[in-house]
Amino acid sequence: MQAASRAWRTTSRQSYRSAFVLRQNHQQAQPQNPQSPDSSGRTTSFGFRTVPEESKESLVKNVFDSVASNYDLMNDATSFGVHRLWKDTFVSTLRPGRKGPLRCIDVAGGTGDIALRILDHARETYADRETSVEVVDINAQMLKEGFTRFKKTMYHNTPQVSFHEANAQELPSSQFKDDTYDLYTIAFGIRNCTSIPAVLKEAYRVLKPGATFACLEFSKVNNPLLSTFYDQYSFTVIPLLGTILAGDRDSYQYLVESIRKFPSQPDFAQMIRDAGFTTGRDVDGGAWTDLWGGIASIHTGVKV
Amino acid sequence: LAQTRNRRFIHTGPHSQPAYPGHVPLTAFQNAFLAVGSALMALADPRRGDMVAALGETTAGSTLTRLRDIMLDSPEGRRILKERPRINSKTLNMDKLRELPDGTFGRAYIGWLDGCRVTPDSREPVHYISDPELAYVMQRYRETHDFYHALFSLRVSALPELALKAFEFTNLGFPMTAFALGAAVRLKPAQRERLWKEYVPWAMRCGSHGRCLLTVYWEERWAQDLKELQMELGVWNPP
Numbered sequence: 001m002q003a004a005s006r007a008w009r010t011t012s013r014q015s016y017r018s019a020f021v022l023r024q025n026h027q028q029a030q031p032q033n034p035q036s037p038d039s040s041g042r043t044t045s046f047g048f049r050t051v052p053e054e055s056k057e058s059l060v061k062n063v064f065d066s067v068a069s070n071y072d073l074m075n076d077a078t079s080f081g082v083h084r085l086w087k088d089t090f091v092s093t094l095r096p097g098r099k100g101p102l103r104c105i106d107v108a109g110g111t112g113d114i115a116l117r118i119l120d121h122a123r124e125t126y127a128d129r130e131t132s133v134e135v136v137d138i139n140a141q142m143l144k145e146g147f148t149r150f151k152k153t154m155y156h157n158t159p160q161v162s163f164h165e166a167n168a169q170e171l172p173s174s175q176f177k178d179d180t181y182d183l184y185t186i187a188f189g190i191r192n193c194t195s196i197p198a199v200l201k202e203a204y205r206v207l208k209p210g211a212t213f214a215c216l217e218f219s220k221v222n223n224p225l226l227s228t229f230y231d232q233y234s235f236t237v238i239p240l241l242g243t244i245l246a247g248d249r250d251s252y253q254y255l256v257e258s259i260r261k262f263p264s265q266p267d268f269a270q271m272i273r274d275a276g277f278t279t280g281r282d283v284d285g286g287a288w289t290d291l292w293g294g295i296a297s298i299h300t301g302v303k304v
Numbered sequence: 305l306a307q308t309r310n311r312r313f314i315h316t317g318p319h320s321q322p323a324y325p326g327h328v329p330l331t332a333f334q335n336a337f338l339a340v341g342s343a344l345m346a347l348a349d350p351r352r353g354d355m356v357a358a359l360g361e362t363t364a365g366s367t368l369t370r371l372r373d374i375m376l377d378s379p380e381g382r383r384i385l386k387e388r389p390r391i392n393s394k395t396l397n398m399d400k401l402r403e404l405p406d407g408t409f410g411r412a413y414i415g416w417l418d419g420c421r422v423t424p425d426s427r428e429p430v431h432y433i434s435d436p437e438l439a440y441v442m443q444r445y446r447e448t449h450d451f452y453h454a455l456f457s458l459r460v461s462a463l464p465e466l467a468l469k470a471f472e473f474t475n476l477g478f479p480m481t482a483f484a485l486g487a488a489v490r491l492k493p494a495q496r497e498r499l500w501k502e503y504v505p506w507a508m509r510c511g512s513h514g515r516c517l518l519t520v521y522w523e524e525r526w527a528q529d530l531k532e533l534q535m536e537l538g539v540w541n542p543p
Binding site: 237243244 | 328331333334337338341342344345352354355358
């Protein structure tokens with residue numbers, strides 16, 4: 001289950017905007033010397049490493065191939081089950097099924113946590129059995145886990161759920177047509193994508209006018225006391241739990257580092273607006289809603 | 305479990321930098337956490353060799369320093385520390401070992417490897433020892449463990465392994481070898497009785513009487529007669 005052997009190249013750092021570089025307040029401060037990237041290609045971050053853009057996808061693939069079989073166990077162990085509360089809150093604030101059946105797309109939805117909650121919410125609260133979710137993930141192993149989990153539910157072999165292997169940055173337009181979906185969700189997946197703007201652009205394309213984009217992701221904790229404990233816990237305990245439970249330290253080290261590299265709440269809200277969505281104001285409760293002090297955050301936008 | 309190699313190591317925290325490839329520096333808290341976690345995991349799933357290895361490293365304490373000093377006191381041990389020989393399928397010439405006459409240590413070792421269908425490559429590298437020389441001592445212990453099997457003609461099933469752990473406890477002193485005896489609860493009652501009545505007394509006497517086996521440069525002794533080797537080291541076969 002160890003990640004495959006690979007060579008990192010430490011090249012100059014590249015960030016989306018210099019503004020958010022200055023906002024990074026993670027423990028292991030990288031040297032802030034923004035050089036221009038070499039002409040051979042652009043670079044991106046893989047945790048605290050800087051890697052060529054083309055490599056990030058396969059590096060992330062290796063991580064998720066490795067963690068897939070223990071994914072749900074590790075989520076429970078590292079968050080003490082709190083991730084379930086976050087996902088419950090995420091889906092219940094979206095209220096799928098309230099205004100009739102929805103056609104949903106859940107991206108980076110791998111193991112099916114969000115898809116299942118959407119379908120259950122529609123069924124239990126609104127007696128809606130027409131809402132459907134298309135679960136999309138770039139990683140086949142994760143999709144397999146999701147498919148297996150759904151086999152234990154009443155939605156297996158119904159049109160309400162389907163699984164598709166695709167890249168969130170380039171959803172094949174023959175399969176995922178423009179202006180199709182009523183709800184686009186992506187939970188704890190967007191930070192692993194190489195280009196967040198590309199994902200947002202695709203989300204905008206496939207959503208109907210008036211439809212909602214919703215993203216649940218780890219975000220910035222602004223309270224310094226909470227932030228200290230959270231950082232300590234992340235960097236000390238989580239990789240060790242990865243070593244002990246999954247025999248894989250590196251994947252969990254990557255995961256905690258990738259959280260620190262993700263844009264702050266206002267920056268991500270701006271990126272969502274740049275893709276064409278309309279969001280609330282740049283305050284907690286507007287364009288985003290912080291959960292547990294900002295450890296996780298729900299960002300929403302509407303395609304007008 | 306495949307190991308990642310040839311990678312620049314991921315900086316784990318604001319404390320130390322890795323001292324050697326594969327080194328994962330741990331704080332005292334992390335060390336304790338890993339010790340407890342790996343003990344529980346190793347008990348729950350004994351196939352997790354990496355957890356058994358982690359338990360050994362996190363609980364080694366002063367044992368490695370003491371063993372390194374014992375090695376420094378012996379001429380053969382000093383040579384081992386200087387040359388740092390490694391044991392894996394690249395450094396061992398298996399075919400040459402098979403050609404050795406019966407009764408030699410080398411022939412016994414290769415016969416044991418073939419018979420138990422084990423390779424010398426299955427040992428986890430050291431990650432959690434901060435001093436590189438002590439890390440080598442730990443690595444040497446892990447890699448020479450199979451030689452102890454061959455020396456006493458002990459196979460790889462649970463009972464002989466525990467017998468060998470008892471011997472290692474008296475001869476080398478790793479706390480983990482004593483913990484390993486806790487795994488005796490998983491033996492059948494008849495086996496447990498044999499362990500405590502026959503093997504453990506043998507281990508206590510033989511381990512303390514014999515020379516510290518980490519001071520033995522095994523690679524120089526392939527052609528040596530097995531019985532003669534046992535006499536030289538001051539050990540004898542278990543019952």
